[in-house]
Amino acid sequence: MPGETLEIGGAPVTYEAEPLRVPDGPLIRFGERKTRVISRMQRPAAVLLDDFLGANECEQLIALARPRLNRSTVVDPVTGRNVVAGHRSSDGMFFRLGETPLIARLEARIAELTSLPVENGEGLQLLHYGAGTESTPHVDYLIPGNPANRESIARSGQRVGTLLMYLNDVEGGGETVFPQLGWSVVPQRGQALYFEYGNRFGLSDLSSLHASTPLRTGEKWVATKWIRTRRFVPRDQA
Ligand code: PD2
Ligand code: ZN
Numbered sequence: 001m002p003g004e005t006l007e008i009g010g011a012p013v014t015y016e017a018e019p020l021r022v023p024d025g026p027l028i029r030f031g032e033r034k035t036r037v038i039s040r041m042q043r044p045a046a047v048l049l050d051d052f053l054g055a056n057e058c059e060q061l062i063a064l065a066r067p068r069l070n071r072s073t074v075v076d077p078v079t080g081r082n083v084v085a086g087h088r089s090s091d092g093m094f095f096r097l098g099e100t101p102l103i104a105r106l107e108a109r110i111a112e113l114t115s116l117p118v119e120n121g122e123g124l125q126l127l128h129y130g131a132g133t134e135s136t137p138h139v140d141y142l143i144p145g146n147p148a149n150r151e152s153i154a155r156s157g158q159r160v161g162t163l164l165m166y167l168n169d170v171e172g173g174g175e176t177v178f179p180q181l182g183w184s185v186v187p188q189r190g191q192a193l194y195f196e197y198g199n200r201f202g203l204s205d206l207s208s209l210h211a212s213t214p215l216r217t218g219e220k221w222v223a224t225k226w227i228r229t230r231r232f233v234p235r236d237q238a
Contacts (some may be wrong), residue, residue, distance in 0.1 A: 015203045020196055021115035030109045038191070044178070044208040045196045048185060052113075052192035053106070056136035058167040060102055062221050065126035067096040068093040089133040090212075090220075094123040097232075110135045110163055110225050113194065119231040120157075126167075129174055129220040137179055140226055141197055143206040147206045155238050157229030160198030162208075166191050172216035186218060198229065 020040075022028070028035045028049070037052040053061075071093040098104040103124060111118045127135075141159045142149040164176060166187035176193060177184040185193050197208035212220070 013201060013203070015198060015205050015207075017045045017200050018196075019204060020045045020047060020194070022047050022113060022194065028113065030112055031168055033109075041181075041183075041195075044181075044205050045145040047194050049113075049192045049194070050188075051190050052109070053165055053167070053190045055189060057102065057106070058165075058189050058221075061126060062167055064095075064100065064102075065093050065128070065221075069095075069126075069128055090127045090129040090135065092125055092127045094125050096123050097121065099123075102176050106165075106223075107225075110227075114161060114163070114227060116161065116227050117231075120228045122226045122228070122232050123234075124160075125224045125226075127220075127222050127224060129212065129215045129219050131215055134173075134214040137209050139158040139197065139204070139206065139209055141208075152235070155233045155235070156231065158198055158202065158204065160229055161194065161227040163225040163227070164193045165225075166193075167221035167223060168184060168219065170215065170220050171218035173213050174215040174220040176211045177213055178207070178210050180209050184213070187222065 019042075026037050028037065033054070035052050037047060038050050039192040040046070070093060071091060093104050095211070097118070098107060106124070107118045107121060112123065140162045142153055144150050144153055164185075166189060168187070168189050170187045174182040175186050185191075195208055195210075197205035199205070212222075
């Protein structure tokens with residue numbers, strides 16, 4: 001997979017994970033909110049957090065997103081236009097940066113967690129999975145092999161981190177799975193999974209390959225924040 005190795009002085013350099021800039025210890029404080037660390041992983045560099053969002057915040061996000069859902073889209077590698085996502089059968093929508101006071105508050109919390117500025121974040125995406133829908137294995141970083149991705153990287157830098165925020169408990173399936181690790185996260189309301197896949201050499205970590213397994217029954221709601229190395233500039237604002 002491109003991005004995994006680089007040549008320096010004629011010798012291949014393989015991806016080495018750098019530690020997350022997430023604070024140490026069992027509890028992370030965001031103002032009044034105390035978030036418990038459930039688990040940490042070295043590669044891909046990841047942390048699983050309890051109570052990153054309150055129940056009310058989860059419900060408000062779902063209520064704001066529900067009337068605006070469309071079939072999930074991705075950027076077409078050749079045209080650069082938004083097209084229905086091949087790897088994802090969920091519905092989705094994007095908020096603008098700081099669109100509402102709730103979104104701005106969550107973006108500030110995410111910046112505090114990751115030590116990456118709010119402006120490096122893409123607009124928060126909400127995904128809604130119904131029974132039978134899934135996201136097949138993919139990496140979140142941009143593969144620079146096509147013009148649209150190269151332009152996006154030139155505008156905003158590479159994607160280096162993903163925060164997944166689970167907005168409801170799932171009834172069966174719908175787990176975020178990392179096939180290279182044989183590890184999966186079972187969504188629980190208010191929990192968040194943060195993982196990074198870019199290091200200081202500009203390499204990307206293939207072990208961050210992940211998927212959402214088919215949802216057997218009920219619904220799954222998740223909010224995704226993708227974070228760049230620099231300020232995110234959308235294609236229509238370049
Ligand atoms: O919904 C998920 O668990 C999931 C899995 C893989 C979301 C994404 N990728 C994503 O939004 O990139
Ligand atoms: Zn993903």
